Amino acid sequence: MAFAGRWETESQEGYVEFCKLLGIPDDVIEKGRDYKLITEVTQDGDSFTWTHHYPANHKVTNTFCVGKESDMETIGGKKFKATVSMEGGKLVATFPNYHHTTEIVGGKLVETSKAGSVILKRTSKKM
Structure with a gap:
């Protein structure tokens, strides 16, 4: 249960370069540069619900079970299947x-x- 809780961004390195590489528009990058991203994690054994709260009330939630293929979504809204491992x-x-x-x-x-x-x-502290 170590991941469970609410987390707030404390620091991030490589943000601009990474966002540009992913094709995120400059105005969106600028809005998020100093934003204190909130990450909410609930964990029940190997099952997780992971929500990132971005600027302008945008959020992305992914629910997955370790070792099982799950439907996921990127910040840009791209949907894909992935298997999260431990x-x-x-x-x-x-x-x-x-x-x-x-x-x-x-x-x-x-x-x-x-x-x-x-x-x-990105490093976040527990709230």
Whole structure:
């Protein structure tokens, strides 16, 4: 149950470069640059509901069970199927354009998204 709770962005590295690589428009990137993203996670064993709350009341919710293929959605609204795995305490998923891992480090939620050589690392504190 380590992932469960409400988390608020504390810091992020590589945000602009990662968003540009994904084709997110500059005005949307600017709105989100200093936004304190709220992440809500509920966990029941291997089942998760993961919601990111973005600027302008936009949110993306993905529900998945570790090890089972699930319907997912990207921030841009692209729908796809993915299987989230648990590897050494990290949740790992491959999105259409990037690889994503989430882990708890020092009581903080650390999300790392990698597309080629571009990496977005977001660290959030528990609310």
